[in-house]
Amino acid sequence: MVASRAEQQFLKSYDRREFVAPLTTVDMAIFSVIAGQLSVLLVTRSNFPANGCLALPGGFVDEAKDATLLETAHRKLTEKTGIESPYLEQVETIGGASRDPRGWSITVLHFALVDHLAVQSLPGVSTGSEPSELTEWMSVDDALRADLAFDHHDLLNAALGRLRSKTRYTALPLALMPEEFTLTELQTVYEIILNTTLEKKAFRRRLLAAGVIEESGNVQYGVHRPAALFRRTNVSPGHTFPRSLELP
Amino acid sequence: MVASRAEQQFLKSYDRREFVAPLTTVDMAIFSVIAGQLSVLLVTRSNFPANGCLALPGGFVDEAKDATLLETAHRKLTEKTGIESPYLEQVETIGGASRDPRGWSITVLHFALVDHLAVQSLPGVSTGSEPSELTEWMSVDDALRADLAFDHHDLLNAALGRLRSKTRYTALPLALMPEEFTLTELQTVYEIILNTTLEKKAFRRRLLAAGVIEESGNVQYGVHRPAALFRRTNVSPGHTFPRSLELP
DNA sequence: ACAATAGTGTCTGTCAGACATTATATG
DNA sequence: CATATAATGTCTGACAGACACTATTGT
Numbered sequence: 001m002v003a004s005r006a007e008q009q010f011l012k013s014y015d016r017r018e019f020v021a022p023l024t025t026v027d028m029a030i031f032s033v034i035a036g037q038l039s040v041l042l043v044t045r046s047n048f049p050a051n052g053c054l055a056l057p058g059g060f061v062d063e064a065k066d067a068t069l070l071e072t073a074h075r076k077l078t079e080k081t082g083i084e085s086p087y088l089e090q091v092e093t094i095g096g097a098s099r100d101p102r103g104w105s106i107t108v109l110h111f112a113l114v115d116h117l118a119v120q121s122l123p124g125v126s127t128g129s130e131p132s133e134l135t136e137w138m139s140v141d142d143a144l145r146a147d148l149a150f151d152h153h154d155l156l157n158a159a160l161g162r163l164r165s166k167t168r169y170t171a172l173p174l175a176l177m178p179e180e181f182t183l184t185e186l187q188t189v190y191e192i193i194l195n196t197t198l199e200k201k202a203f204r205r206r207l208l209a210a211g212v213i214e215e216s217g218n219v220q221y222g223v224h225r226p227a228a229l230f231r232r233t234n235v236s237p238g239h240t241f242p243r244s245l246e247l248p
Numbered sequence: 249m250v251a252s253r254a255e256q257q258f259l260k261s262y263d264r265r266e267f268v269a270p271l272t273t274v275d276m277a278i279f280s281v282i283a284g285q286l287s288v289l290l291v292t293r294s295n296f297p298a299n300g301c302l303a304l305p306g307g308f309v310d311e312a313k314d315a316t317l318l319e320t321a322h323r324k325l326t327e328k329t330g331i332e333s334p335y336l337e338q339v340e341t342i343g344g345a346s347r348d349p350r351g352w353s354i355t356v357l358h359f360a361l362v363d364h365l366a367v368q369s370l371p372g373v374s375t376g377s378e379p380s381e382l383t384e385w386m387s388v389d390d391a392l393r394a395d396l397a398f399d400h401h402d403l404l405n406a407a408l409g410r411l412r413s414k415t416r417y418t419a420l421p422l423a424l425m426p427e428e429f430t431l432t433e434l435q436t437v438y439e440i441i442l443n444t445t446l447e448k449k450a451f452r453r454r455l456l457a458a459g460v461i462e463e464s465g466n467v468q469y470g471v472h473r474p475a476a477l478f479r480r481t482n483v484s485p486g487h488t489f490p491r492s493l494e495l496p
Numbered sequence: 497a498c499a500a501t502a503g504t505g506t507c508t509g510t511c512a513g514a515c516a517t518t519a520t521a522t523g
Numbered sequence: 524c525a526t527a528t529a530a531t532g533t534c535t536g537a538c539a540g541a542c543a544c545t546a547t548t549g550t
Binding site: 199201202206209221222226241242243245246 | 540
C-alpha cells in the first residue's frame with residue numbers, strides 16, 4: 001500500500017483543523033486495597049467544567065508525548081501515582097452528545113490495579129503538568145455514593161464491574177498485592193472485591209494449581225502459627241482459570 | 249452538580265475548534281457465515297487516504313445523527329447491510345500517531361454478527377450518504393491475507409480473536425443463525441468459528457441445559473432421518489456457560 | 497494447655513469429553 | 524433393508540464446594 005502521488009497531494013492539502021472531532025479523553029479508574037477497603041483514586045477538578053467536583057483522573061491525549069492511547073493511559077497513571085508498571089487494561093469507550101457540557105465527547109476508560117503498600121506514600125504525587133489537582137483515595141462504596149463529575153459514576157461502575165467479573169475467573173487481584181504476601185491475605189483481597197467469603201481449601205488449590213504464585217521461602221510471623229509467604233511467578237496475573245468461581 | 253454562573257461563563261466562551269482533537273472513527277467487523285465460511289464485510293475505499301484499498305467499513309461520528317457511539321455503530325451497520333438489530337459489541341479502541349497518515353487518530357472497533365440467510369440478498373446495499381462504496385463479503389482467511397487499509401489487518405484480527413474467544417464460553421454464534429435451525433447446523437457454525445470439531449453429545453447437552461434454544465416444533469426433512477428445528481429463546485445469546493470449551 | 501490462625505484430607509456435585517448405541521428417515 | 528444422519532446412554536475426568544481434620548505458633 002504505497003502512497004500514490006494523488007494521495008500525497010491529498011495529504012498535503014488536508015488540514016485536520018477543518019474538521020470538528022469529538023473531545024477525546026482518557027479516564028482512569030485506579031484501584032487499590034487500602035485498610036481492608038477496595039479504594040479508587042479520585043481528583044478534585046481544578047478546571048471548568050465541573051470545577052471543584054470529584055472525578056476519575058484523566059485528561060486529553062498529548063499528541064507530542066503519546067505515540068498510542070496506551071501510552072496516554074500509562075502517562076496519566078504515573079502522573080497521579082508515581083507507579084510505573086501496574087496492571088492496566090482498557091475497559092470501554094463511552095461517547096455521546098450529552099455527557100460533557102462542552103459538546104460531543106468520548107472517553108476511553110481504563111482501569112489499573114496498584115499495590116496497596118507501594119501506595120501508602122500517597123496522596124500528593126501529581127508530577128503532572130496539571131496545576132496540581134488534589135488527589136485522594138476513597139473507598140469504592142463512598143465514591144459511588146459521592147457526587148462525581150460528568151458520567152463518572154457510570155464509568156466507575158463499569159470499571160468495577162469488569163474488575164469483579166475478572167476476579168471470578170482470573171488471577172488479576174495478584175496485581176494488587178505487594179512483592180510478598182500470604183495466601184490468607186490474597187484470599188482476603190479476593191473476598192473484598194467479590195464482597196463474599198470463599199472456601200479456603202478450594203481457593204488455595206486453585207491458585208497453586210494455576211502456577212501463578214510460588215513460595216518465596218520466607219515466613220511471616222504473627223500472633224499464632226506463622227504463614228508461608230508467596231510471590232507472583234512470571235505467569236501473567238491475567239491468567240484465566242478453567243472455571244469461574246460460583247458466587248452465592 | 250448544578251452549573252455555577254462561573255461555569256456558564258466558561259462554557260459560553262469555550263470553543264472546541266480551538267483544540268485539535270484526534271481524528272475519531274468507528275470501524276466495524278461485520279461477520280456472517282456464508283457457504284460454510286466465516287466471512288467479513290469489506291468495502292473498497294473511494295476516498296483518500298488508501299483510496300481503492302479494501303477496508304473494514306466505518307466512518308466518522310455524525311454529531312447531528314448520533315446521540316451515542318453505539319448509535320454511530322448501529323447506523324454504520326444499517327447503512328452497509330440493511331440489517332437493523334444484529335448482535336453488536338464494542339471490541340477495543342485503538343489510537344496512535346502513525347496508524348493514519350492524516351495524523352493522530354483513534355478508532356472504536358466493534359464487531360457485529362448477522363444472520364447468514366438474511367444477508368444473501370447483499371451485496372450492494374449502501375443506503376449511506378457515502379458515495380456508494382463497493383461492499384463485498386470475503387472469507388476471513390482471504391481477508392487476513394489481503395492488503396487491508398491502515399491497521400485494519402490488526403483490527404480484523406482483534407475482532408476475530410474476540411469472536412473466537414467468546415464462542416468458547418457463550419452462545420454468541422446463535423446471532424449468526426436464521427430464525428430456525430437444526431442443532432447440527434449450529435454445531436457446524438461453532439466448528440467453523442473455532443476451526444475444530446466438537447463432540448455432538450456434549451454440544452447438545454450444553455446448549456439445551458443453558459436454555460438459550462428451544463424446539464420450534466418443526467422438522468427439517470432431508471436425505472435421511474429428519475432433524476428437529478430449534479429457535480432462540482429470549483435468553484440473550486451473550487449467555488455465559490459455566491465452563492469454557494476445551495480446545496485441542 | 498489453650499486459643500487462634502495456617503494448612504491438609506477427602507468426599508460430593510457439576511459439567512465437559514469420549515464413544516458406543518439406538519432411532520428414523522429415504523432410496 | 525441398507526445407509527446416512529439424528530439423537531441418546533453412560534462412563535470418565537477435571538475441578539470447584541463443603542467441611543472435618545491436623546499443624547504450629549504465642550501467651
